[in-house]
Amino acid sequence: MAAGGGEGLVPQWFGGRPVSAGSMGCGCVAPEERGGRLAARLAQERVRALQDQGAVLATLWTASNGYVRRLGWEAPAQVFSWTVPTVALKQATADTMEITHGDSAQLAALRDRLAGRWNGPWQRPSWWGTWQQERHPDLETYAFAGHGREPSGVLTVATRRTPDGRQLVVHDFWAADAPTSDAMLAFLGRHHGRIPTVVFERTGLPPGPLLQQRLVSVGTATARAWRPWMLRVLDPARAVELCGWPGDLEDEFVLDLADLDGAGIGRHTLSISAGSARLTLGGEQRGRTAAVTLTMGQFSLWYAGGYRSLAAAAMGGLHGGTPSSPACWPPPPTGSRGLPITSDPRTPLIIWPLNRQEPRRTPGTRVYRPTASTRSTHLRRPTFMPTAKPFPPELRDWVAGHLPGLDANEDRSWPRSTSLVWRVSAADRDAYVKISPSDLDFEREVAGYAFTAAHLSKKEAPRLLACDPGLRAILSTPLPGRVVRDLPLEASIELRLYEAAGRLLRRWHDASEPGTAADRAAVRSDMEDKAREAADCLEDVAPYLAADRLALVKAASMELPGLAEHLPLVYRHGDYETRNWLYHEATARHGLIDFAMAAHGVAASEFVWLCGAIWSVRPELREAYFTGYGRPLTAEEDRLLHLLTVRLGVSYLRNGLSKNHDELVTRGHLVLDRMAARQP
Structure with a gap:
């Protein structure tokens, strides 16, 4: 025997669905027969046998990664x-x-x-x-x-x-x-x-x-x-058809697939709709410029979710345009839309180039789309959970008791394990239901609903329909508008929105009752904890920070409790970030959701995320915000805000270093750099 190998059919999961795949192993060539391309011929025959059995993918493990890469396989992950x-x-x-x-x-x-x-x-x-x-x-x-x-x-x-x-x-x-x-x-x-x-x-x-x-x-x-395991897509059209796709994504664009030997290019149209996709040769968009050209190895890598970002795709040699045009990724605004690039191991994140038209999508779909105003200011982009969170049966029964005829639910949770939110429908009534992560969150949220019902209109904040302490469940009315985080807005609209946000928060603060002695003690304890955290971070981050950044961290460790001690207390929203702001385009109205962090505290602590993420590079938005708020911060409040933001930044940095989390490290440096550049 000169060469041999074994293989068998074992389906693999892609996009949440099993796809017919062949697993290849134990391939070898006798030493005296090597050099005659027997391995390539053997692989070809083994692949043909798998295709005859219905396989559309082939997976193998080998020490000769470079060799099999030339045969069309690619490694999706380390x-x-x-x-x-x-x-x-x-x-x-x-x-x-x-x-x-x-x-x-x-x-x-x-x-x-x-x-x-x-x-x-x-x-x-x-x-x-x-x-x-x-x-x-x-x-x-x-x-x-x-x-x-x-x-x-x-x-x-x-x-x-x-x-x-x-x-x-x-x-x-x-x-x-x-x-x-x-x-x-x-x-x-x-x-x-x-x-x-x-x-x-x-x-x-x-x-x-x-x-x-x-x-x-x-x-x-x-x-x-x-x-690594290495993947080769044997039948691209069938593989795309069998794979799972986001149910709320509808789009269509052109891509060119190069032959295995690179001798020819085939133009294809990828159409995605209602959780399914088709890859057709030529198709409805025949003759249009392709969004991207891929080798079969690159197509396999993309199919498996190996490209986690546009930068990764570019580093992997993915090129936009046509073979005769200048290579670029992402493709220019005049061309077709970009290719879906995955942000997690299963569900694609669609990243559209600047100034592109957004893809058609049903309400609730979240697409990261950089804009001129958000690209440089946001500390992070959304991440995505692999699957929709199931609607618990006991919660369904409880909601049905308050919304007779309950007939639909849709996961609207944020991509973190503690976020459990669904939009529910019963005939022509819609509502939101949320499970609070703790008893304290539940109590604060219910109290926040009572407060907003007394002081904000039903177009500015949702209304509580029902709640259950045992389930920690909260049922509320929907609020018109879209979440402001990553929402592309014209500069003039954005300025008016920030002014409206400041105005609404001032009304909230002015309507609050004075804090009690217990509230003051809780704020004092919180500030002492934050100061100790800043002090604890100093030793860990010292090798990574310049002297002026370290001086800011040291100041936070020493000054926070004293600065907050004599400032008045207000009833705060507690999480007044753009992810909890809604903007209704038809009425240009600003709305507010999520009251799980509502509690008494100092007003300056409401502005920490905005200070670190937005205002330091968009001072005009800070000015608009405080125009709406009706007063500037006092010198003590401004210093407190500055050092609270420093504490947030150094916390990001230390956590990123300890967890080897590059995004947190980058975020921490970004916040500290911004705070060092702006001293109150």
């Missing part, structure tokens, strides 16, 4: 295993969860459901469990569930002997949410007190920074790089 001292996981804290031992068909279904959140996992065949148990005889399976709930996490572990002793090896780590993953990590830290290290196999963690975010010190974990 692959690592992680080794962590057991003691580092013992510090994990988690809510109490029920843990049961043993595998079941229910857990297999949960694994499949969670695997669909990511691009690339296999839809495991029926023989998988038996095969794994034969390879690892001491493999144990544990299910994690909240009290009285269905399982939300699956963990499989085994032990391994090494020259340095035994290790606990994690082969499966599937968690539906952050509380479940926290409970699973805490369980690993306490699983076996005499095993010094826990190893997460390269298949044992989702492709995200979960582990690093949960460790007190990221430096305790070590990573080992492995050969």
